Amino acid sequence: MKEMIGKVAGFFNGIQNIVVLTGAGMSVDSGIPAFRGSQGLWSKYDPMEYASIDAFCNNPVKVWKMLKELDEAVACAEPNPAHYSLAELERMGRVSLLVTQNIDGLHQAAGSRQVVEFHGSQRRLRCLSCGRTFSRNEVMMLEDPPRCLCGGLIKPDIVFFGEEIPERAIKAAFAMSSICQLMLVVGSSAQVAPASHLPLLAKQAGARVVEINLEKTALSEEISDVVLLGDAGEILPELVEQIREKCDD
Ligand SMILES: [Zn+2]
Incomplete structure (x- = not known):
């Protein structure tokens, strides 16, 4: 070698x-286990149900459950x-x-x-309405789902299925x-x-x-x-x- x-x-x-x-x-x-591996997030959460932009817009509270778990893994890494x-x-x-x-x-x-x-990056968040970006510390994670001052939904700035x-x-x-x-x-x-x-x-x-x-x-x-x-x-x-x-x- x-x-x-x-x-x-x-x-x-x-x-x-x-x-x-x-x-x-x-x-x-x-x-951070590979998403698709046996320890990965996708063994617990169906990505189509939890990581598509449509799923997020339809039920942000549900998808934030998965996102908070991901966020914790990333924050500790x-x-x-x-x-x-x-x-x-x-x-x-x-x-x-x-x-x-x-x-x-x-x-x-x-x-x-x-x-x-x-x-994209899990360490950055973005408002889906006005496009403003936030660092993780700026967002009130307690709110469910987190929202921007403009009222828009906030999502980690990662590329979901169905996004470019x-x-x-x-x-x-x-x-x-x-x-x-x-x-x-x-x-x-x-x-x-x-x-x-x-x-x-x-x-x-x-x-x-x-x-x-x-x-x-x-x-x-x-x-x-x-x-x-x-x-x-x-x-x-x-x-x-x-x-x-x-x-x-
Ligand atoms: Zn906004």
Whole structure:
């Protein structure tokens, strides 16, 4: 494994455009189970009944029950070594853009700045009527359902089923992926659009694709140049260390 990581560290030499794509696997060690896993929220709450925009508008009190549970999980979660390593890579000038499918805000909490959130953030809330955004502390969570001063319903600024992924996020991610020289895919099987397009765009641009996942994915055979199977919380700190040693530009 150490040798494989060394090979990947070598890829960073002399290149500028590096995109990282992360998914739910990043945050499991931070105490946020993957939504679809056996411990996940969707094993308890049917996503169509609890995470669609129609369901929310029809019965916000019911959906807020699920949202409060999600909110608690996110509020208690802290970044793990994988998040800190990606933030460190950005500080070292080794990450141009980090695209995440996660809504937990842990990349920013770890210090990453160039972050695009495909599915929004649970740490931010938005009024569905006037569009005003709030931090979690500004909203009276006791009120059921929480409402804006304008009377509108407040919802975490996450993308529900039936809602569009913010166009700005897609544009930024697609633009950078189609000129990148290296893409790291961490904790994501990249099966769900639009994230699923990114490794393909990178590959078409001639970039190397490196995957860090616990298990093989559909990417592993077709797209990835190197697949590092294991815990990102162990692999990424080692990668940072080896990039420091090997890359002098
Ligand atoms: Zn409002």
